[in-house]
Amino acid sequence: MQDLLFGFISKYISLTEDEKKAIVSLDIFRSVKKGTILLKEGQRSQDVYFILKGCIRKYYIINGEEKTTAFFTEMEALTPHCVINNAPSEYFISCVEHTILTVGSPDKEVEIFTNSPKFELMCRILSEEMLARQQINFDEFKTSSPEQRYLNLLQSRPDLIQRVPQHQLASFLGIKPQSLSRLRARIIEKSKE
Amino acid sequence: MQDLLFGFISKYISLTEDEKKAIVSLDIFRSVKKGTILLKEGQRSQDVYFILKGCIRKYYIINGEEKTTAFFTEMEALTPHCVINNAPSEYFISCVEHTILTVGSPDKEVEIFTNSPKFELMCRILSEEMLARQQINFDEFKTSSPEQRYLNLLQSRPDLIQRVPQHQLASFLGIKPQSLSRLRARIIEKSKE
DNA sequence: TTCATTTCTTAACTTAAGTGAACGAGTTAA
């Protein structure tokens, strides 16, 4: 399990065996079962996550309705907003599947950063990369229709469509579950022609 | 003009006079007139921007149609995607107004980073902050209707509605200019009741 | 100024998403 993490890190910086041991000794690996809520609205959690295996989901409850805005899967990181601005969380995070992840905290990060500045470099590059990818995703979302978004998702993250319930996918695509059903039927109808 | 930049930086790290001089000597300040295109689709520019005064706009041309996806104004930074993945740009960046900005490059950044590690810290915090804000914006966009998005923008960035043409605002909101006109008329109609 | 272009609005019509309701399939709990 740890090898997944170190394999990922090795794409950015190289660690000595001592550094690896130091990380393992932080005891950050967690195994969480399906349905577990990692973060609730209103909480001021300090936990940041990195998914090794599985899938977690971020959602808001607006007017009693769940609005799913993101899924995080293997080798993806999530720093909840409440960690950054130290305010109560506006959203929930729960496990779509049984998930193995690391749980970090700003304290632990600072500890690592001061001991080896390589991490600062990796984290800067990582968040710049994530920011850039996020902007591209946002742009694609803005410039396409729900149907295009669905077809796009089918290309870019086909696994999601299998592992996630339709109604969660729907709000992820910015529409209602009924519209997603209809849209899918429309696509199948078109492909028959 | 430089004071704007140093005032911004001072919110994150403190610079010595020598460091300030070093930055000024990099000759990164530019004054660009309205309509100037800073980045064209297909270009592999290495320029990163920080707006001191004015407004720039990011847009795609999809099927011959301009799709504006972002505006950057005072004290906002933009690292185009092509700088990060070193691939041809998929979008354009142009000046909405006469704009004063700094133009950096990864080379210059590395030079600064190696001379003072404080900058690495600032840039990591900055991009983490931007990532978090970007995610919140994306969430708001996904979970609201075009009308809500417009009302939201009216609250959060009222200046944009004044300084940017309607048809650019429309595609920024993910709709057509005609729909924005209609939507505005609808809001005024409602407020009369 | 005058002519052309851009920008914004309005209108009529089409298309697709939202809404509320109903149904069957599958799951869970009593």
Next chain:
DNA sequence: TTAACTCGTTCACTTAAGTTAAGAAATGAA
């Protein structure tokens, strides 16, 4: 096994956005 619930789909109806076209107002250039 039955009852309650969730989930996905379908349907009829409503609402809003897309499309096409036209025209008024503002802007810019010759």
